[in-house]
Amino acid sequence: MTATLTYIRDWQKAILAEIIHLKKYGSTRYLMLNGRLLSKSDSYTYFFDTPSTIKVPTGSSIKIEWGSRKVEGRILSSEGNNVILALDENLGMDLSETYLLHDPWELLDQLYQRLEDMKESKRKRSRIKKLMNPSMPAKHPEDKIKTSTHELILRSKYNPVTYVWGPPGTGKTYTLARVAANKYFKGQSVLILAQSNQAIDVLMAEISAFAANKKKVPDGELLRYGSQIGPALSDHPSLTANYLLQKHHSNLAEKKDSLFEERRLLKYDLSRSFSKRDSDLLIDVEKKLSGILEKIRQKEIEFIKSASIIGSTLAKAAGDPAIYEKNFDLVILDEASMAYVPQAAFAASLGKRVIICGDFKQLPPIAAARQKMAEKWLREDIFHHSGVSEAVKDGYLHPHLFLLKEQRRMHPEISAFSNKHIYHSLVGDHPDVLAARSDIAACAPFPGKASVLLNAAGSGEYGIKDGNTNSRINLWNLLLSFQLIHESYIGGSRSIGYVTPYRAQAVLMEQLLGELYEKELTEADIIAATVHRFQGSEREVMIFDTADSFPHERAGMLLIGKESERLLNVAITRTKGKFIHICDLDFIQKHVYRNKTWRRLADHQLQNGQAVHPDKIGKWIKNQHARLQWMHARKMERVKEDIQSAQRKIVISLPEAEKLGEGWGKVFSLRHKSTKLILLAQNPIRAIQTDEVIPHRFPFPFILIDEQILWLGMPAETHKKAKPPYVAARLDSAVAGTYLTSQFNQRK
Incomplete structure (x- = not known):
């Protein structure tokens, strides 16, 4: 058995490795403009304009990069589109353009210090020992259990450590809130911790609502501690320190x-x-x-001393002595599968009893350092290191693991896959969930279907890598996804999520929505994000864009690697009533083994008649957007008009230029004499007279006019792997035009 002090020392080594990595490689860069020196005394105070809001906490250590110089300092103020900084050195009176570099390592340094405190506390080390090695027999009286919530109340009363496995939609917030309220009614103190502000807000709101239904709760008894308060507490303002201060x-x-x-x-x-x-x-x-x-x-310190239930993020708690110097009767750690093991240990050290709640089938913690201790302790969760999840793999539930078994979030057509293939039939559906989600499934697109595989096979070879980040991009899938969002919105949905494994694809969709859907974004809850960013959220309609396609020769590790099951589980289980999976079935069947979760998902949807193939595109697209139209790729009337209207330049990409039809030469000859024609191909071709040839070959054909009008999928005859029906998309978008231009300029 590993000694607790050995654990603590190893955790400190892991944290130190991550800090060193972040200091060296992990800085986030923010552009700042028009810097002016305000004053010089103990430090040099500067005022800067910023193109966008810089979300760095006041007091944070930063660096300024100005040319070849780097100067350290700290944030004095950061709000709106400007910042005030205190710098250690004088950079002059006026600075036209600089970069602010922020390393998030300070929060890790605070955690490192809390581990140092644990070395000196026998009580804290004893609590950590029980967390890491929960081999003691369970002492709660099983014969007294009345309900699942009552079981957790009993477990947390009689056992020092209780692990809660809460798969998506199984009532985790409901159950934890009632356990916390039960302790409060008995005069005990409770600390609620989680990684995200959103999780804390949601749980504190549920505790407040439940407790208020039982008895009058005096102001200050329940306290949401922290400055980043979200909309979940809009109906519970009395939970905040700001409310108490005003009162x-x-x-x-x-x-x-x-x-x-x-x-x-x-x-x-x-x-x-x-x-x-x-x-x-x-x-x-x-x-x-x-x-x-x-x-x-x-x-605020006085408010903390008076409160019986306190909700705070892990980062806030580790940096605030008003929290970490207290001793609580019960600590509840939510989102534990996203937390570093030393963070879970810190949480456990603060209470006589601890509940560790999470889902080890969802995404693990994220760490950047490629160092032995960091990889061991910062990339796998506490469920793994305590042996709790290993017991599940061996076919039984650990004595200190409490499983929430009934999901109420997903339509049964959606949960059928995750229940069977991810949770191995340990989780089932609540009897009422089908009726509760049928209205969502009834809406367009694909009315009456809750789970859909939209097969993009035969569209062509659209898989590329972003030139800046090497992240994967698929423009065809991107436009299909936008169309699905549009169809969902027109069909009445106001809660729509778009997720993809790849950051570049998510960012491009976010920008496209901002450009084409500005008004709709103010009227509906529509979000585009990576799967990692979406963990913890949910939407009525979810569009999962896998992006991987030909000519990639293998699937990305995010979709087939070690953690791919967890990523796919998150993507699927964010959904309430309609899950649409966009993929290239030909690519999956050629490059993904049958035992991989992504292949299992595709096979499951195929076998259950949930696939919609490319020949149905004309049936499910009901509402053409004013700036995105779909049409047969052989029809040339509209593209002729655009070419004739071009003012500056036309860029044409021809993957198989030798197959270009003779008619295109005449079409391009119709352009204005001042309009430049640029060909992206390995060699010039006789069919068209070009002004410039860039020897770069995109794997898909397109025509880009004035960096604004994009014809994707034309000329159709120069496609690779394209099959009937030959479809092209016309997109009016500066975002897409600028992006494509940046990509082929990088490859000149």
Whole structure:
């Protein structure tokens, strides 16, 4: 058995390796413009404009990169489109363009220090020992169990450590909230921890709603501690420290609000026209605000001392002595499968009893360092290292593992795959979930179907890699996905998610939605993200774009690698009523083994009659968007009009240029004499007279006009692996045009 001190030392080595990696490679870069020196005393205070909001906490250590120089400093203020920094060195009065570099290693350093504290505390080490080696017999009286919630209440009363396995939609929030409220009603203290602010907000809101139905809860008894409060608490404002401050210390709250507003106006004036008077006033406001915030901090400490249930993120708790120096009767760690093992140990060290809740079938923690200890302790969750998940692999539930067995989120057509292939029939459907989700499944696209495989095979070879990041991109899948979002929206859906394994694909969809769907985004809950970013969220309609296709010679590791089952599980189980899986079946059947989860998903959908093949594209596309139209690729009337209207340049990509039809030469000859024609092909061709040939071959044909109008899939005869029906898409998008231009410019 490993000694607890050995665990702690190994965790510190892992954290130190991650810190070193982040310091060396992990900086996030933010562009800053128009830097002006405001003052110089102990440090040099600068004001910068920023093209977009920089979300870095006040007080964070940063670096400034200006040419070849790098200077350290810290954030004084970051809100809106400007920042105020305190730098260690003078960079001059005016800085036209600089970069802010922020390393998120400071949070890890705080965790490192908490581990150091544990070395000196026998009580904390004892709690960690039980967490890591839950071999003690379970002591809760099984004969007294009335319901599943009651079982967890009993487990957390009689056992020092309880692991909760909460697959998606199984009532994790409902159950944990009632356990926390039960402890509160008995006069016990509870700490709620999680990685994300959203998880804390949702759980605290549920606790508040349940407790308020049982008895009147005095203000301050339940406290959501932290500054990043989300919409989940909009109906529960009394949980926040800001509410308590306004109620009990309104003068401080008013002074803070007044100074924030004064600072905002001064920063706005400075961004428009710099003046010495405004800069001096801003420095004075910052000093006053610092004093007020310190007084507010002392009041918040009083709120923490008075609260019975406190909700906080792991990062906030590890950096705040008001939390980590307290001892709680019960600690509940939600999202535990996303937390580092040392974070779970930190959580367990704070309470007499601990509930560790998560789903080890979803995505594990993320670490960047390629170092032995970091890979061991920061890339796998506490369920794995405690032996709890290994017991499940061996065919039984660990004595200290409590499984939530009934899912209420997904339509049964969707959950059928995850229940069987991911959770091995340990999880089933609630009897009411079919009726609850049928209305969503009834909506377009594919009315009446809850699970759909949209087969993109035969469309052509659209698989490429982004020139900047090497992340995979598939423009055909991207446009199909946008069309699905549009059909869903027109069909009445207002909760739509788009997920993909690849960041470049997700970013491009996010930009495309911002350009083409600006109004709809304000009226509906539509999000585009990687699967990793989407964990913990849910939508009524989910579109899963796998992006992988020919001419790639193998599937990406995100879809077939070690953690691919977890990634696919997250993608599927975010859905309530309609799951649409976009993939190239020919590619899967050629390059993905039958035992891989992605192949199993495709086979499952095929066998259950859920596949929609390319020949049905004309039937499911009911609503052409004004800026995205689909048509037969052999019809040339509209593309002729666009070519004749071109003002600056036309770029044409021909994968198999020798197959270009004779009629295209005449079509391109119709362009204005001043319009430049650029050919992307290995060699010039006789059929068309070009102004420039770039010897780069995209695997798919397209025509790009003035970096705005994109004809994807034309000229159709130059395709590879394309089969009837030959379909082309006309997209009016500066986002897509700029992206494609950047890609072939990189390859010149």
